[in-house]
Amino acid sequence: MLQRLTLYLDSIVARDPAPRSRWEVLLYPGLWAMGFHRIAHWLFDARLYMPARAINHLARFLTAIDIHPGARIGRHLFIDHGFTVIGETAEIGDNVTIYQCVTLGGTNPANGVGGKRHPTLLDDVIIGSGAQILGPITIGRRARVGANAVVTEDVPEGATMVGVKARSTLVVAETWQKDFMPYGTPCKESCDPAIQRLEALEGEIAALRREVALLREDRVALARKGGRG
Numbered sequence: 738m739l740q741r742l743t744l745y746l747d748s749i750v751a752r753d754p755a756p757r758s759r760w761e762v763l764l765y766p767g768l769w770a771m772g773f774h775r776i777a778h779w780l781f782d783a784r785l786y787m788p789a790r791a792i793n794h795l796a797r798f799l800t801a802i803d804i805h806p807g808a809r810i811g812r813h814l815f816i817d818h819g820f821t822v823i824g825e826t827a828e829i830g831d832n833v834t835i836y837q838c839v840t841l842g843g844t845n846p847a848n849g850v851g852g853k854r855h856p857t858l859l860d861d862v863i864i865g866s867g868a869q870i871l872g873p874i875t876i877g878r879r880a881r882v883g884a885n886a887v888v889t890e891d892v893p894e895g896a897t898m899v900g901v902k903a904r905s906t907l908v909v910a911e912t913w914q915k916d917f918m919p920y921g922t923p924c925k926e927s928c929d930p931a932i933q934r935l936e937a938l939e940g941e942i943a944a945l946r947r948e949v950a951l952l953r954e955d956r957v958a959l960a961r962k963g964g965r966g
Contacts, residue, residue, distance in 0.1 A: 748813040752834055766800035767816030774804045781806035808841075811860070818866075824855035826873070833858050836866040836884075844872040859894075 746759040749768070756762050773796035780789035789806035797803045800819055804810075807825040814829055818837035823829070827841040843854030853873040858864070862876050865884035870876065877894035886903040896905045 745813055748832065749815050752815055753817065765817075766802060766819045767814075770796050770800040770802035770804060770816060770819070771810070771814060773800075774806070774808070774810065777804075777806035778808070778810075808855075826853050827855035828857040830858060830860035830862070830878070832861050834863045836864065836868075838867045839864050840869045840871070842869065842871045856888075 743759070745768075746762045749762050749765070750756055750759065753762075762768060773792055777789040777792040777796070780786075780792065786806075793804065793806050802816055802819045802821050804821075804823045805825040805827070808823045808827045808829070810823075810829045811831040811833070813832045815834045817834070820838045821835055822840045822842065824841055824843045826843070829841075841856050841858070855873065856870040857873075857875045858870075859876060859878040859880075861879045863881045864870065864876075865882055865886065867885040868882045869887045870882065871887070871889050874889065874891050876882065876888070876892045877896065879895050880892045881897040882888055882892070882903065883897065883899035885901070886898050887901045888898055888903045892898055892903075892905075898905055
């Protein structure tokens, strides 16, 4: 038990530069919300729905994080700051990071049909602040969803999504898989595919200009050599 808690705390410290020690992480609302959720989910699976809901409401009051008791959550979920909503049929894998004001919401809430209504987040996903992930969709492993993006369709493994309605930035997977990406947003790179293409064209033009300059230098050198001859 203590070892699992220590590993959990270390996983948060690895993703958040703010805490100076594990003791600070023990005060994080996301950590407390997950502790309450583990109890509520155990009660929910035992069909003790009212006690599960009571713990859910207490956790929401204390942490400003609303996790439905029915949500299935893997190891080392890090919810940074709070004001997050996770729906009943949501499923979250291991080492997922969710920043503030995120919703894992359902669709068609008034149709009276049960079943899968909320998203599935696979391992190592990062959801930026204010993002809305809606419906029974799947966010692929190591995908990133940028701040304030609205995602309503499946996201492939390794994609980085931005905008409303969210679209991929076309960032090559190998460029980001090596490192953790805070807020799920590639701040050191262009987030707009059109701008990325423009930058690529500018790079090609610069390369062509260098080649032309080298050809001119070779031509001048040959002309000088011919003049001396």
